[in-house]
Amino acid sequence: MSRRIGWTPTTERAAATIERAAATEEGDHPTMKITPEEIVRAPKVLLHDHLDGGLRPQTVAELAAGIGHELPAAPERLGEWFRESADSGSLERYLETFAHTVAVMQTAESLTRVATECVEDLAADGIVYAEVRYAPELHLSGDLDLDAVVRAVGAGFAEGERRAAQAGRHIVVRQIVTAMRHAARSMEIAELAVRYRDQGVVGFDIAGAEAGYPPTRHLDAFEYLQRENAHFTIHAGEGFGLPSIWQAIQWCGADRLGHGVRIVDDITHTADGDVRLGRLAAYVRDKRIPLEMCPSSNVQTGAAPSLAEHPAGLLTRLRFRVTINTDNRLMSGTSLSREFAGLADAFGYELADLQWFTLNAMKSAFLPFDQRLALINNVIKPGYAALGAERAFAQMHQRTF
Numbered sequence: 001m002s003r004r005i006g007w008t009p010t011t012e013r014a015a016a017t018i019e020r021a022a023a024t025e026e027g028d029h030p031t032m033k034i035t036p037e038e039i040v041r042a043p044k045v046l047l048h049d050h051l052d053g054g055l056r057p058q059t060v061a062e063l064a065a066g067i068g069h070e071l072p073a074a075p076e077r078l079g080e081w082f083r084e085s086a087d088s089g090s091l092e093r094y095l096e097t098f099a100h101t102v103a104v105m106q107t108a109e110s111l112t113r114v115a116t117e118c119v120e121d122l123a124a125d126g127i128v129y130a131e132v133r134y135a136p137e138l139h140l141s142g143d144l145d146l147d148a149v150v151r152a153v154g155a156g157f158a159e160g161e162r163r164a165a166q167a168g169r170h171i172v173v174r175q176i177v178t179a180m181r182h183a184a185r186s187m188e189i190a191e192l193a194v195r196y197r198d199q200g201v202v203g204f205d206i207a208g209a210e211a212g213y214p215p216t217r218h219l220d221a222f223e224y225l226q227r228e229n230a231h232f233t234i235h236a237g238e239g240f241g242l243p244s245i246w247q248a249i250q251w252c253g254a255d256r257l258g259h260g261v262r263i264v265d266d267i268t269h270t271a272d273g274d275v276r277l278g279r280l281a282a283y284v285r286d287k288r289i290p291l292e293m294c295p296s297s298n299v300q301t302g303a304a305p306s307l308a309e310h311p312a313g314l315l316t317r318l319r320f321r322v323t324i325n326t327d328n329r330l331m332s333g334t335s336l337s338r339e340f341a342g343l344a345d346a347f348g349y350e351l352a353d354l355q356w357f358t359l360n361a362m363k364s365a366f367l368p369f370d371q372r373l374a375l376i377n378n379v380i381k382p383g384y385a386a387l388g389a390e391r392a393f394a395q396m397h398q399r400t401f
């Protein structure tokens with residue numbers, strides 16, 4: 001029998017307001033709306049971000065000029081061009097924009113530069129731990145082989161961490177190597193992930209067009225990774241529905257789901273306001289399978305109708321293990337803080353919710369357990385406690401004057 005929780009978007013918001021009001025009366029929970037500045041300052045964790053989807057527009061322009069690659073827009077209009085072109089309502093058309101980023105990432109120098117800047121940008125956004133993914137097989141048009149690609153990106157991440165620390169921002173960044181689901185190199189990429197597991201690569205992923213390319217095409221790679229006790233996530237439930245999610249989890253053994261938004265197709269609202277979870281949705285929630293949700297990207301590809309109607313709202317309310325991510329910062333013109341600000345507007349999320357998403361993400365990271373725990377206890381919890389204390393004082397001052 002399903003539990004009666006009577007969820008609708010309106011009751012969701014009303015319930016949150018009542019809970020907040022009650023908490024304030026008890027005096028234990030400040031209720032000021034979280035500001036964009038506070039969101040940036042809050043320690044955050046990012047599990048799903050593509051290296052080739054996060055370049056600075058200026059860097060794309062400079063690298064393209066250096067190799068004579070023709071771009072579709074002038075440097076000052078490039079960011080807008082990526083956003084508008086990716087805003088297509090289709091995953092396949094969204095992915096076409098990557099031709100121009102991948103084209104300028106074919107040398108060790110360019111990969112290292114892009115990786116360094118990526119870390120600097122994430123650190124400036126208040127991210128303390130990130131797993132950044134890319135497909136090594138897409139960077140072989142120059143002189144590089146797969147190993148050289150991983151080393152060039154690793155060098156950039158290390159340099160970015162060093163520069164961020166110099167600027168007073170501490171961040172840890174690890175690689176996830178992706179295989180393209182339409183191609184046939186997943187076994188090689190899985191072997192690459194295992195080869196570099198002690199040199200900054202924490203996991204494996206498959207990406208690219210989902211419809212027509214089920215994850216089971218790469219079963220040998222997933223079975224190999226399982227034998228090696230290695231971690232992997234699978235883009236599933238974005239451009240295709242429940243069968244893709246089911247295969248990713250039950251057949252391939254994914255640790256996490258990239259997006260997974262379509263899991264809501266297995267959740268029904270009854271006429272009297274009940275919410276019923278189908279077997280697959282219940283399994284995902286019971287097993288605490290992390291969902292790497294990327295709200296802006298999902299709206300652009302048509303996987304979600306709008307930010308306000310994004311399934312993250314319902315899934316959070318139902319206490320799935322939701323994490324919030326950027327996917328492609330360039331194509332969406334976004335940052336993790338912007339994603340959170342959009343969700344805070346849509347669903348009334350506060351500092352405590354931001355901490356919940358962040359702890360979900362840190363618990364779900366592919367980093368070893370002791371390192372996850374250290375970040376939770378020494379960085380994330382103290383960071384939120386300090387912000388919470390500031391807010392409490394600010395609220396008292398507001399009452400006094």
Ligand SMILES: O=c1[nH]cnc2c1ncn2[C@H]1C[C@H](O)[C@@H](CO)O1
Nearest residue numbers: 050052098133134135178207208235
């Ligand atoms: O959201 C996505 N879904 C599927 N594939 C994606 C998504 N974002 C980026 N990619 C693809 C395009 C990139 O070239 C590749 C590796 O990062 O992954």
Ligand SMILES: [Zn+2]
Nearest residue numbers: 207235258327
């Ligand atoms: Zn993605």
